[in-house]
Amino acid sequence: MNFAHGASVRIASALLAGLVLASPVRTVAEVSAVSAAESATPTLPPSMDGAPIALMIDLGSGRVLFSREADRRFMPASLTKLMTIYTAFEMLDDGTLQPEQRMPVRDETFREWSGKGSSMFVARGTSVGVDDLLRAIPTVSANDGCVVLAEGAAGSVAKFTDIMNAKAKELGMNDSHFNTPNGWPDEGRTYTSARDLATLAKALITKHPQKYRQYFGLPQFTWNDITQKNRNPILGVVEGADGLKTGFTNEAGYGFVGSAERDGRRLVMVIGGTQSGRERKAIARDFIAWGFDGWRAHQLYGMNQPVAKVAVQGGAERQIELKAERPVFVTVPEGSDPKAHVSVRYQGPALAPIAEGDRVANLVIETADGRKSSVPLVASETVGEANWWQRLRNGLFSLVT
Incomplete structure (x- = not known):
């Protein structure tokens, strides 16, 4: 949807279980919960010393639980394949x-990629279904499958990576560039950052939830009578783990983008530059456990629960109801005060037309320690452009309100 050019950011109150009119309200209301003593950020597990790049985000609150060199550019190796999968989605x-x-x-393609690095072992002169490729790439990190998909979907690897980069730009991945669909070493022309990878993981999970469930988290994959296990170090070991992808080259070291969900609360983590697969496994498991055990999440809103109404300009309706796409939480360290201030921030009035599911505003959550985070709010209905009668009605209302 479009925002009004030069419009001011509006702030609305949002109560824990209520629905409010956003437009005229400029106060920030407090959401109360059980009070507890403030405590410091949970102590990291010792294994985290082996992760020069690390980031963890609670998607339910948008809070960054830990960040180390999150904006440092590095070679993603097979983590590139997450962008390939997102582009295909x-x-x-x-x-x-x-x-x-x-x-x-x-x-x-067969001559160059047959058995080169991680492979699904495609056969010369055959064809592979898109569905099979999308199961193979995240499960067995198929280098050959990525190239087959890129060439088939866009006509060439170069054209496909152009689409990858355009999609990355749409997501705001400003520290990323993709020169290959599989992350094979290319003298540093393919690079990314932990923050960008977290953004990408969030997009895979929230924009394409059905496809995410369908293609990620498979325990194994079989092709050409060859069965390979998923390389994900937390899958089947950590409660709620269901994604995403490992990566390794000699130049990049060992990396991992992982996610797990428990009781509606989802964490995304990125680690990069570890020295061995064994070290990566230990760090990944310790890190995700730290995120769930060291932090507590207090739910504010359920999935699709109404949160606020905001004014619409030029619409068939004068207001639109906003909802949260996912359960919304306040996330605080274990033992900390879970009280928070929340506000709805948007550039308004919002301009019609607005489609159901369009992102309209952000719910900003400020915890007692002064930390701010945000989650998107989306339109719960479609509002079309006003006809002549509706424009007249809106104008009359504006004179008396």
């Missing part, structure tokens, strides 16, 4: 790609 949504579509294995 977007193409499926816009109809330029179909799950049943068959992608040919070109002779040149």
Whole structure:
């Protein structure tokens, strides 16, 4: 949706279980919960000393639980494949790609990528379905499958990486560039940051929840009578773990983007530059345990629960109801005061037309320790452009309100 150019940011109160009119309200209301003594940030596990790059975010509150060199650019290796999968998900949504579509294995592709690094072992002269490729890439990190998908979906690797970079720009991944669909070493032309990878993981999970559940978290994958296990170090070990992807090259070291969900609360973590697969495994498991055990999340709103109404300009309706796409939490260290101030911030009035699901505002959560985080609020309904009668009605209302 479009925001009014030059419009001021409006602040609205949002009560714990209530619905409020955002437009005229400029106070920030307090959300009360059981009070407890303030405590420091939970102590990190010792294994975290081995992670030069690390980031953890609670998606339910938007709070960054830990950050170390989150904006430092590094080579992502096979973590690149998350962008390949996201690009394919977007193409499926816009109809330029179909799950049943068959992608040919070109002779040149087979010669270059057969058994090169991690592989799904595609066969020369065959074709592979998009559905199979999307199961293989996150599960067995198929280098060959990425190239087959890129060539089949866009005509060439170069054209596909152009789409990857355009999608990354749309997501605001300003410290990322993709030169390959599989992360094979390319003299540093492919790079990213932990913050960008967390943004990408969030987009995979929240923009494409059904596809995320369908293609991530598979315990194994079989192709050409070869069965390989998922390399995810927390899958099947950590409660609620369901994604996302490991990465390794000699230049990049060992990296991992992981996620787990418990009782509606989802954490996303990124680690990079660890020295061995064994060390990465230990860090990943310790880090996610630290996130769940060292922090407490107090729910403010349920999924799809109304949060606020905001004014609409030029719309068939004068206001639109906003909701949270996911359960919304206040996240604080174990033993800390869970009281928080919340406010709805948006650039307004919002301009019609607005489609259901469009992001309209942010719910800003400020905890007792002064830390701020935010989660998006989306339109719970569609508001079309006003006809002549509705414009007249809106104008008359504006004179008396």
